[in-house]
Amino acid sequence: MSSESPVILIVEDDADVAKAARLLLERQGMAVSIAADPAAAWVRLAERPIDVILLDLNFARGRTSGEEGFALLDRLIAADRHAVVIVVTGHSGIAVAVQAMRQGATDFVIKPWSNERLLATVQRGIALRRAKLDATSVPPVTEGLLLGESAAIARVRDLIARVAPTEAPVLVSGATGTGKTLVARLLHQGSTRADAPFVTLHAETADSATLAVQSTAALGGTLVIDQVDRLARGLQADLAQRLDGARVIATTRLDRVGLRAAVGEDLLYRLNTVEIFLPPLAAREGDALLLARHFRSVFAHRHGKVDQPISDATAKAIAQSAWPDNVREVRLLMERAVLLGTDGATGLDDRLSSAADDAQRAPETVRSLAQSEQAMIDAALKRHAFNVSRAAAELGLTRAALYRRMARYGL
Numbered sequence: 001m002s003s004e005s006p007v008i009l010i011v012e013d014d015a016d017v018a019k020a021a022r023l024l025l026e027r028q029g030m031a032v033s034i035a036a037d038p039a040a041a042w043v044r045l046a047e048r049p050i051d052v053i054l055l056d057l058n059f060a061r062g063r064t065s066g067e068e069g070f071a072l073l074d075r076l077i078a079a080d081r082h083a084v085v086i087v088v089t090g091h092s093g094i095a096v097a098v099q100a101m102r103q104g105a106t107d108f109v110i111k112p113w114s115n116e117r118l119l120a121t122v123q124r125g126i127a128l129r130r131a132k133l134d135a136t137s138v139p140p141v142t143e144g145l146l147l148g149e150s151a152a153i154a155r156v157r158d159l160i161a162r163v164a165p166t167e168a169p170v171l172v173s174g175a176t177g178t179g180k181t182l183v184a185r186l187l188h189q190g191s192t193r194a195d196a197p198f199v200t201l202h203a204e205t206a207d208s209a210t211l212a213v214q215s216t217a218a219l220g221g222t223l224v225i226d227q228v229d230r231l232a233r234g235l236q237a238d239l240a241q242r243l244d245g246a247r248v249i250a251t252t253r254l255d256r257v258g259l260r261a262a263v264g265e266d267l268l269y270r271l272n273t274v275e276i277f278l279p280p281l282a283a284r285e286g287d288a289l290l291l292a293r294h295f296r297s298v299f300a301h302r303h304g305k306v307d308q309p310i311s312d313a314t315a316k317a318i319a320q321s322a323w324p325d326n327v328r329e330v331r332l333l334m335e336r337a338v339l340l341g342t343d344g345a346t347g348l349d350d351r352l353s354s355a356a357d358d359a360q361r362a363p364e365t366v367r368s369l370a371q372s373e374q375a376m377i378d379a380a381l382k383r384h385a386f387n388v389s390r391a392a393a394e395l396g397l398t399r400a401a402l403y404r405r406m407a408r409y410g411l
Helices: 015-026 038-047 067-079 091-102 115-134 151-163 180-189 208-217 233-240 256-262 265-271 287-302 312-320 326-340 345-360 362-383 388-395 399-409
Strands: 007-011 031-035 052-056 085-090 107-111 170-174 198-202 222-226 247-252 274-278
Touching: 007 015, 007 038, 015 031, 015 115, 031 038, 038 067, 038 287, 052 067, 052 115, 067 085, 067 091, 067 151, 085 091, 085 115, 091 107, 107 115, 151 180, 151 274, 170 180, 180 222, 180 247, 180 274, 198 208, 208 233, 233 265, 247 265, 287 312, 287 326, 326 362, 362 388, 362 399, 388 399
Parallel strands: 007 031, 007 052, 052 085, 085 107, 170 247, 170 274, 198 222, 222 247
Antiparallel strands: none
């Protein structure tokens, strides 16, 4: 069990209730974060690992259905099968609390609570969380949660929930920056193999020795074949013979026609029992602005900046942009805005509006994105003392992809 101070997230719209719980828990040596609504909760979850989540189920005055809270509970459990969520409800909410526990909550606390009861419940939750993590070698997904409210991404989350517990091979397809690696990890985390190895084979750089080592290491767990269409033809038959004993997830940027041209029939047959297509951000109505606000808050907190709101004009530009590099591009531009913009909203908005308009001018866009990417990579490497593995994880890249970019920019 970790000796670090446990971290508690309180998701509660009543500031007085949240403050009372925070003071109680901090007196016991716990670190406490507070979120007033689900959107703020995702920001807090991206900042650092959370041991226990205290979740109120209603976030608007007069509402008692718990609809928002239940939706958040489902997403929390889907994002982290080891999540420990304690539901906070009123005296009349026993039935609601029971329903929440059926949906994955660990325990519940009744408001107004007894301090002793709340503290004991949280301490049990901490012990449970640490025990779960001690039993697995795979860290939970924190930054890079599959956020979005569009129908397109909701279908993806639903498919992940249905397919993850099975043994079926999955092909995850989609353009660059749409989140294929994240989906692969969520599929593993939601499976019966979640506590077994999670191994990634980078097809573009694989050779016979690597193929043998990685496929053996994944036995009993999950083998992710990254960019399977880039695997050398001479290795495809060998890989097809090595897939027994591991759950297989393959990723590709190609459509079905392109994939059939690049991957032999024997291997393709072993990979595409189920296909999950990740839509481009432009097809996810409303999600670009939601993600922009999320990443803006995450990076403002990470870099110690003021989290300024995005103006209506900039929000419109973000919503209308084509975002050719998808979610990865939103993340990149939001961090650049935080790092290079002023603390005032005007400078930030001008910078973002200009960046969104650049999508209409391809050469300028490429140059702007390249400069931004170089600055992001340089900053990440310095934050992690040039530990490539940690920097790559933060940037959402593979080690091989980060090395290629470092070579490109002379880093």
